[in-house]
Every structure is written in C-alpha cells, then in structure tokens.
Amino acid sequence: MKIKIAIPSKGRISEPSIEILEKAGLGLKDNSNRKLFSKTHHENIDVLFARASDIPEFVEDGVVDMGITGLDLINEASADIKVLTDLKFGQTKLVLASPEESDINSVYDITDEMTIASEFPNLTKKYLKEKGLNLKIVKLSGSTEAAPFIGVSDLITDLTSTGTTLRMNHLKVIDIILDSSIKLITNHDSYNNKKELIDSITTSIKGVLDADRxxxxxxxxxxxxxxxxxxxxxxxxxxxxxxxxxxxxxxxxxxxxxxxxxxxxxxxxxxxxxxxxxxxxxxxxx
The missing domain is CATH 3.30.70.120 (Alpha-Beta Plaits)
Structure with a gap:
C-alpha cells in the first residue's frame, strides 16, 4: 500500500516542509535533483513536488493521499479535505488593504462602485458577500500591492506576515479576512483506506512538532x-x-x-x- 505526499516545489514553505519530513524519519532520497517525484527512506511513501496552490485539489481528487499546504489555499479552492494537523509554521494573514492616503479606513468606507484586486478572488468574494458588498474583483497572479497605484483597483486583498511589505508600498490594513498557517491534509477516501499508514505519518510529524524547542x-x-x-x-x-x-x-x-x-x-x-x-x-x- 503506497502513500503519496504532495509538498510545495518552491517558495517559502518548500524547505520547511522537506525539513519536517526529514525530522519525522521520511528523508527524501532524490531531494538534490528536485525531480517531480522523490522516494523516501520508507519504501511505501513517496513525495510529489507541486505548486502549493495545486496541492489542495490534488489531495481532494486523490492524485495524492496527503499534502502540505496553506489554509488560505485550501479555503480558496474550497477543497473537501481532512486536516490532520497544523504544522506550526508559515503563519500569515489574508488582509484587506487600501492606499495610505485614501479615505478608505474601514470596511464601512467601501462602496459597490469600487474595485478590488486579489490573488484570492474566491475568499475575497466570500468576505465581501458577508459584509453585504458586491465589488468588482480583479484577479491578479502577482504584484498585487501595485494595483491601486496603477489604476487597476481601489483596494487589494493580500497575504502578509508582518505587514512590512504593505507599509513599504504605502498600503494600510483595514481588516483581516483569514488567519492562515500550513496544514498537513488528506482526502477522505485515502484516510478510510490507508488510515494506519497515514496515522503513523501524522504521529511522527506531531512528535517532531511537540519536540520543537x-x-x-x-x-x-x-x-x-x-x-x-x-x-x-x-x-x-x-x-x-x-x-x-x-x-x-x-x-x-x-x-x-x-x-x-x-x-x-x-x-x-x-x-x-x-x-x-x-x-x-x-x-x-x-
């Protein structure tokens, strides 16, 4: 019975994901070459390198049995998955922000005539609906901070850890949409059919987390x-x-x-x- 675990191929959570698997006894045999797949030191556990944003869907569809990715990406994809544990790193917030010099200082200053830019259109749409707003949402794939200053939007939603990048780009946070961190996830079919091995992997990873510091x-x-x-x-x-x-x-x-x-x-x-x-x-x- 084989288990495939998807981890981010690059980005800020890639190396911490590899490190936690290493500490849990699942060292990657092919990590130096960073191929699409890597075997681990457990004969029945393999790793797939993928884009972090694709991992929720891969797990939900059963392409892989387990995955490591952010709660923000899981919720953006509305993925029907099971969260096994929080991995206690990659803490970030999805925030609503406006230009420092604008008159938009709270959600109550927003009107439907405004436009908002985001890499997270689904989470943004859900948030706006909860606030009774119906703004035009422009989906971007990067450089969201620039959108208000080049005439693309009045506001943005973006991920931030400390707020430093937003402040450097003369943006102010006016609300927090989501607190996110990195999760270990599985799909319901895999968990039902491969529960023993998935639980063993989860226990080993939790042991590493509990031993931290x-x-x-x-x-x-x-x-x-x-x-x-x-x-x-x-x-x-x-x-x-x-x-x-x-x-x-x-x-x-x-x-x-x-x-x-x-x-x-x-x-x-x-x-x-x-x-x-x-x-x-x-x-x-x-």
Whole structure:
C-alpha cells in the first residue's frame, strides 16, 4: 500500500516542509535533483513536488493521499479535505488593504462602485458577500500591492506576515479576512483506506512538532538535595528520578523543559545541589 505526499516545489514553505519530513524519519532520497517525484527512506511513501496552490485539489481528487499546504489555499479552492494537523509554521494573514492616503479606513468606507484586486478572488468574494458588498474583483497572479497605484483597483486583498511589505508600498490594513498557517491534509477516501499508514505519518510529524524547542535535561543529585532540586525543576509530567549505583546516596534526575528555560534553570539547579548537568536536544515526543 503506497502513500503519496504532495509538498510545495518552491517558495517559502518548500524547505520547511522537506525539513519536517526529514525530522519525522521520511528523508527524501532524490531531494538534490528536485525531480517531480522523490522516494523516501520508507519504501511505501513517496513525495510529489507541486505548486502549493495545486496541492489542495490534488489531495481532494486523490492524485495524492496527503499534502502540505496553506489554509488560505485550501479555503480558496474550497477543497473537501481532512486536516490532520497544523504544522506550526508559515503563519500569515489574508488582509484587506487600501492606499495610505485614501479615505478608505474601514470596511464601512467601501462602496459597490469600487474595485478590488486579489490573488484570492474566491475568499475575497466570500468576505465581501458577508459584509453585504458586491465589488468588482480583479484577479491578479502577482504584484498585487501595485494595483491601486496603477489604476487597476481601489483596494487589494493580500497575504502578509508582518505587514512590512504593505507599509513599504504605502498600503494600510483595514481588516483581516483569514488567519492562515500550513496544514498537513488528506482526502477522505485515502484516510478510510490507508488510515494506519497515514496515522503513523501524522504521529511522527506531531512528535517532531511537540519536540520543537524542547530539551532533555539530566543531572546527578545527592539524595539530601533532591527536594530542593525538585522545587526548581519544571517538567511536562514531573521529573524522572532513578537511583545511581555509587558510594554516595545519589539519584539521577531528568526532565523535558522548554528551550528558553535552560539558561536560568541550569544555574538554579547548580545552586540547589545538582551536578553533572547535561542538556540534550530532542528529536520527537510521542
């Protein structure tokens, strides 16, 4: 039973998609050549490189069993798919924007006589309908920011992560249409017929996500200092404590901690009596 996973062939989410598969144990054998297809280190799992905007339709139609793409593209295509998990990267917003010097400062300033340009005409049309508006929508495939300044439109809808590009192009955000991020998706038929392998892939990827910015901290502690160490030790489920075979009454303590806790915690643990402190990365948490 084979599984095909579609990932973006280029763009800002391509490399993070490959990286997360690598960390999940599904390294690509043909990644250096970036062909249309690549085998992975699992004999029953192959990867298809495709345009991110095509992936929702490929998954829905069963061309592939799984895919990695943005929620914005999924919703724009109105794809009937199953979201397996959020991949926690590629956060962006689809926003409504107008020129800085225009009198359009909110959705209430918009009239049906205006024109709006977008790479996301379906999401834009749905948004306008919800607001009781019926503007002309001009579909563009790039350089949306320029549309109001060359007479193409009065407004735009566009993706932004920080808003910097919009500000550089003298545009102001007047509303947020959609919060988007990158999703792992499948279609209903594949999930019903290949559930075991799809669930295994999803579990491995979730394990990578759960391990992100986590560290395993290990140390030796004299029994008499254990209570003091436990007081300063954060952990997912409480520290693991085991006996150390030595001449002293010593125990080994280990716990999973957040990366941003390491600096302060190591010093607190040392002051509480811990020694031989090790901090190591974690690949996955299942």
């Amino acid at each position: 986590k560290k395993l901290i290990m140390m030796n502690v004299k029994s008499e200092d254990l209570e003091g160490v436990k007081k300063v030790m954060p952990s997912m489920t409480g520290p693991t404590i085991s006996e150390v075979l030595s001449s002293e009454k010593t125990v080994a303590v280990q716990a999973v901690i957040d990366e941003d806790e390491v600096f302060k915690l190591v010093n607190d643990l040392k002051n509480a009596g811990a020694k031989d402190i090790l901090v190591v990365p974690i690949e996955r948490i299942i």
